[in-house]
Amino acid sequence: MEDLLIRNGLLLGASTGAQRADIVVDKGRIVSVGAVGTMGAFRREMDASNHAVMPGFVNCHGHAAMTLLRGIGDDLPLHQWLEEEMWPREDRLDGEAVYWGTMLAIAEMLKSGTTTFTDMYFFMDDVARAVEETGIRAVLSRGMIGTSEEEGSSRMEDSEEFVRRWHGAAGGRISVMLGPHAPYTCSETYLSRVANLSARLAVPVQTHISETEHEVETMLARHGKTPVEIVRDSGLMDRPLIAAHCVDLRQGDIEILAEKEVTVAHNPGSNLKLGSGIAPIPGLLEKGVVVGLGTDGAASNNNLDMMEEMRLAALIHKGANRQPTLLPAETVFSMATEAGGRALFLDDVGRLEPGCRADIVLMCLNRPHLTPANNILSHMVYAAQPSDVDTVIVDGRVLVEGGRLVELDEEKIMAEAERCARQISGDNNGG
Numbered sequence: 001m002e003d004l005l006i007r008n009g010l011l012l013g014a015s016t017g018a019q020r021a022d023i024v025v026d027k028g029r030i031v032s033v034g035a036v037g038t039m040g041a042f043r044r045e046m047d048a049s050n051h052a053v054m055p056g057f058v059n060c061h062g063h064a065a066m067t068l069l070r071g072i073g074d075d076l077p078l079h080q081w082l083e084e085e086m087w088p089r090e091d092r093l094d095g096e097a098v099y100w101g102t103m104l105a106i107a108e109m110l111k112s113g114t115t116t117f118t119d120m121y122f123f124m125d126d127v128a129r130a131v132e133e134t135g136i137r138a139v140l141s142r143g144m145i146g147t148s149e150e151e152g153s154s155r156m157e158d159s160e161e162f163v164r165r166w167h168g169a170a171g172g173r174i175s176v177m178l179g180p181h182a183p184y185t186c187s188e189t190y191l192s193r194v195a196n197l198s199a200r201l202a203v204p205v206q207t208h209i210s211e212t213e214h215e216v217e218t219m220l221a222r223h224g225k226t227p228v229e230i231v232r233d234s235g236l237m238d239r240p241l242i243a244a245h246c247v248d249l250r251q252g253d254i255e256i257l258a259e260k261e262v263t264v265a266h267n268p269g270s271n272l273k274l275g276s277g278i279a280p281i282p283g284l285l286e287k288g289v290v291v292g293l294g295t296d297g298a299a300s301n302n303n304l305d306m307m308e309e310m311r312l313a314a315l316i317h318k319g320a321n322r323q324p325t326l327l328p329a330e331t332v333f334s335m336a337t338e339a340g341g342r343a344l345f346l347d348d349v350g351r352l353e354p355g356c357r358a359d360i361v362l363m364c365l366n367r368p369h370l371t372p373a374n375n376i377l378s379h380m381v382y383a384a385q386p387s388d389v390d391t392v393i394v395d396g397r398v399l400v401e402g403g404r405l406v407e408l409d410e411e412k413i414m415a416e417a418e419r420c421a422r423q424i425s426g427d428n429n430g431g
């Protein structure tokens with residue numbers, strides 16, 4: 001007997017469009033896609049006749065526990081926001097706060113259809129514990145900073161231990177990458193050491209590259225090279241590497257990223273809010289760079305809603321370039337699902353195909369704003385809302401049903417997150 005039959009849903013795929021089909025899930029994976037009819041026996045059946053059935057969203061970049069800092073230091077430039085508002089509060093974080101901040105992020109992400117998220121932060125054992133307990137899938141990195149030979153060594157050791165403890169854990173739901181923060185917080189020598197460690201441990205790497213003009217100008221003044229060139233020269237691009245942002249790319253940078261097969265996490269909401277600019281995504285796509293979509297942390301977004309991110313990605317490049325043909329709905333839908341999986345080097349995530357992980361979302365179509373059913377894939381990008389999410393399945397396990405978290409205590413998570421947020425703001429009196 002197989003685990004689950006999802007019957008007669010409208011399957012959405014970036015390359016396949018929309019088609020009616022049944023999906024059979026067993027032992028955490030999709031076993032078959034097509035017409036099942038009356039054959040077979042299943043522990044559970046779901047009627048998806050009124051639903052779109054799509055791969056869960058893959059959030060390619062973020063800092064989950066920054067949910068605790070949501071709404072703090074809004075409307076400031078990146079460096080002032082980081083140095084004056086974020087870092088002093090992050091200094092007061094502990095494992096418990098990171099755990100509850102991550103739980104809050106996971107609750108928000110699951111309810112809005114995200115089944116895989118990416119994280120670079122601190123107290124990562126507590127993040128991994130939250131992932132293990134909740135059933136979501138995640139790609140985790142301990143953030144690493146190092147500008148001198150001595151500094152950063154302990155973070156290198158921490159990262160290695162974190163890889164050994166958690167890579168492939170929780171039934172394969174947790175993958176670990178190394179996470180050197182950025183070329184302006186890590187020296188080229190340090191990045192080279194990270195590249196060597198990544199090769200030795202056989203794990204990919206994630207980092208931030210060229211988020212702002214300020215960063216690029218600083219690197220050019222200091223080293224005579226762009227951040228992209230620094231990362232290339234460090235050897236880090238000879239490893240599987242996903243680069244977040246890539247907003248301010250200079251002459252030749254796109255060619256380097258394409259040639260080195262670096263993948264990119266595009267975070268339009270965060271880049272817009274921090275006034276960083278608009279990444280040259282059409283140019284990257286034209287050169288064949290794999291681009292996924294991310295929300296970044298909730299302090300610079302200020303939510304973790306991948307549908308909003310899809311809509312921003314679909315709109316801003318059209319507007320900025322005065323070209324309505326750029327980033328069509330299929331491309332953006334792929335960035336949030338299939339291309340997102342590839343950007344994270346997860347080859348069995350982001351698609352509804354036999355052999356892939358059973359990370360599946362059922363969206364209610366019986367809604368005024370999704371009617372008429374002219375083009376459901378377009379509706380998902382241009383019209384859908386998180387409240388349309390009905391069912392969320394990760395690794396074959398049903399985590400959201402009827403729009404509600406099945407296993408998690410949402411009220412408790414919000415109360416604990418509220419308490420931790422007061423604590424790191426240095427406000428212990430509540431209110």
Ligand SMILES: [Zn+2]
Pocket residue numbers: 061062063208244296297
């Ligand atoms: Zn980031």
